[in-house]
Structures are given as C-alpha cells and as structure tokens.
Amino acid sequence: MRQICVFLIVILLNSCGYFNVKKTSSETFLNEELQTFKWNDVDEYPTFSLCDSLSTKQEKKECFTSVLTGHIFKHLQEEIIVVTQDINDTIDLKLQVSEMGAIILLETKIDSLTIQEIPNINDLLTESLEALPKIFPAIKRGQQVTTEFKLPIIIGVN
Known part of the structure; x- marks a missing residue:
C-alpha cells in the first residue's frame, strides 16, 4: 500500500x-x-448606392469602377475639346477614397502628346471627380478605411 x-x-x-x-x-x-493581417485587401470595396444591390465583392468592385469611368467619360464628352492631331491614349489615374467617402486624384500618368493637345486635361479630370454621386468608403473589419487604387482611362479624340 x-x-x-x-x-x-x-x-x-x-x-x-x-x-x-x-x-x-x-x-x-x-x-x-x-x-x-492582409494590408492590401478590404472586406468591401468603395461603392456607390447604385451598386448596393449586388452581392459579391467582385461584382461591387466592377460596378464601382464602371460607374466611375462612365461618369468621367460622360463629363469629358460634354466638354468641347479641339485638337490638331488624333489622340488615342490611356491615362492612368491614381485615386484615393477617404474613410469619409471623399475622392482625391493623387496622380495622373498622361502622354506628353495628350498634354500638349489638351493642356487642361488634369482640370477636366478633377472636375469630373468633384461631380460624382456619394461614395461609400471601403470597409475593413467593420471599420471605414481609406483606399487607393489605379484606374486606366482610354481617351480617343479625333
């Protein structure tokens, strides 16, 4: 024992x-x-109210970019642009959507010929962004966050 x-x-x-x-x-x-933590990814991309009915993250992203590019194209088409040469250029816009939903044009990459033919192209792009409908910011882990992205815009003027 x-x-x-x-x-x-x-x-x-x-x-x-x-x-x-x-x-x-x-x-x-x-x-x-x-x-x-994935720093370069968000749970929900910035969006417009038109895109709220979509369900997937990718659909909302595509909707956001299509509404944004459509709005920029519409604004540029309303302007009277006179050129001496045909222009076919891709403009790269670097945009920022703040956590409050404000959009800022950070940088543009424009060909020198396009700048020569349309010297006020930066002003036209900035004006088109100011007239956008309300943007809802991106969401990461339940918090509204600032996002940056690049958007290519194809310009063709004859």
Whole structure:
C-alpha cells in the first residue's frame, strides 16, 4: 500500500506541469495578428448606392469602377475639346477614397502628346471627380478605411 501511495504522489507531482497555462501577452497576440493581417485587401470595396444591390465583392468592385469611368467619360464628352492631331491614349489615374467617402486624384500618368493637345486635361479630370454621386468608403473589419487604387482611362479624340 505504501508503494502505491508513493507512486501516486510521484505521478501527482509530475502531472502538475500539465496544468500550467501558457500566458500570451497582448503584444505577442498583436504581433501574431498583424502577421496574418492582409494590408492590401478590404472586406468591401468603395461603392456607390447604385451598386448596393449586388452581392459579391467582385461584382461591387466592377460596378464601382464602371460607374466611375462612365461618369468621367460622360463629363469629358460634354466638354468641347479641339485638337490638331488624333489622340488615342490611356491615362492612368491614381485615386484615393477617404474613410469619409471623399475622392482625391493623387496622380495622373498622361502622354506628353495628350498634354500638349489638351493642356487642361488634369482640370477636366478633377472636375469630373468633384461631380460624382456619394461614395461609400471601403470597409475593413467593420471599420471605414481609406483606399487607393489605379484606374486606366482610354481617351480617343479625333
């Protein structure tokens, strides 16, 4: 009986290590979370009210870009642009949609011929963005966030 008691005490003392709980500090947890966090992806892209009825993330993204490019094209078509040479150019716009839904033109990449023929092209693009309908910002983990994206615009003037 005595051997059994000694054996149980030894097992009990050795098993105490199994009950230790490993504590994770908040900094360690934060670092692990930041490593798994996808910084270049959002849960929902910026959107217009026209795109609310769509269900998938990709459909909403395509709707947003098509409404945006359509609005820019419409605004440019309303302008009277006189050129001496035919222009077929792709303009790359770098845009930012703030967490409040404001859109800002950060950068444009325009061919020198296009700038020469249409010197106010930057102003026309900025004006077209100012007349956009209300934009709902992108959402990441339930929070509205600022997003940046590139949008190619094909300009053809004859």
